[in-house]
Amino acid sequence: MSTHERLAELKDRLDAKTRLMQDVAHELKNPLSVIHGYAAYLSKEDVPPAELKKALKTILANAERVAAMVGQLQDAVKLESTGFTMETRAVDGATLLQEAVESAELEAARRGVRLRWRSPVGDSLMVLADPKRVMQVLANLIGNALKFTPEGGTIEAHAQRDGGTVRFAVVDTGPGIPAGDLPHLFDRFYQSNDNPQKSSGLGLGLAICKGLVEAHGGQIWVESLPDVGCAFNFTIPSALTPDPVPR
The missing domain is CATH 3.30.565.10 (Histidine kinase-like ATPase, C-terminal domain)
Known part of the structure; x- marks a missing residue:
């Protein structure tokens, strides 16, 4: 592989990492904003029971979404480095x-x-x-x-x-x-x-x-x-x- 090809490959990897960071920031921002908004709402007094249940359900769903993305990132690290450990x-x-x-x-x-x-x-x-x-x-x-x-x-x-x-x-x-x-x-x-x-x-x-x-x-x-x-x-x-x- 020539020096030019190695530099091009390195640039592609850096670009991919930059896109990944942008995607992670974007994908995490949405559910975290929802969680923050509903948490702020629940901090108020006298939240009606029906609204309380809806807010907690929404917070849970978005927390699970964040957890799933973090899990994917952890698996991606394993895929890149040590590989997966199987308990077969x-x-x-x-x-x-x-x-x-x-x-x-x-x-x-x-x-x-x-x-x-x-x-x-x-x-x-x-x-x-x-x-x-x-x-x-x-x-x-x-x-x-x-x-x-x-x-x-x-x-x-x-x-x-x-x-x-x-x-x-x-x-x-x-x-x-x-x-x-x-x-x-x-x-x-x-x-x-x-x-x-x-x-x-x-x-x-x-x-x-x-x-x-x-x-x-x-x-x-x-x-x-x-x-x-x-x-x-x-x-x-x-x-x-x-x-x-x-x-």
Whole structure:
């Protein structure tokens, strides 16, 4: 690599860090402003009970939003430096899938989106995994699908054995992903400028998902068709012996 190329790479990294700091400041400012405003309101005397409940609920929601962003930043540091530490054990992938879907059902109902899950009957989906980390990946993929699937749309999460792995998928009927974004989708801090439904965030969620899946020894990928939807797939090693190949 030439000196010019090294300088260009260094400049790109510095620019990325600058954008990250700007994004972090922007994303944290909004929920913190809401928390501050409601806290100031609650400091007044004689707040009606109904308003008190609403204010506390709003403060809690925004505090959870801040905590989630801080958690993403912590995971991004691990992704950059030491990597993720997995506490793996044999766990039922179907149970993880069901719990991830059930935890998102209220949000799906609020958005008017049908959310369902399925797994093969009688087929063991035991995986060697850190259950908290697999749940984190599923929650992120389902959460993204909810952001982009319009009212009346459908999201289906399913899992099946695939050789020596279990393949999980989250399929939605959203607008799909622009072709130009697909090669960069799992890059850290990447956010599309072409998607009219671009959501807020730090652009870390999918990069963290990729790091978590690969830390398990799996793979993650996406398939998308414009105006049809997309399917995010990832594999986790099975806890069972792979089925023998027929001769």
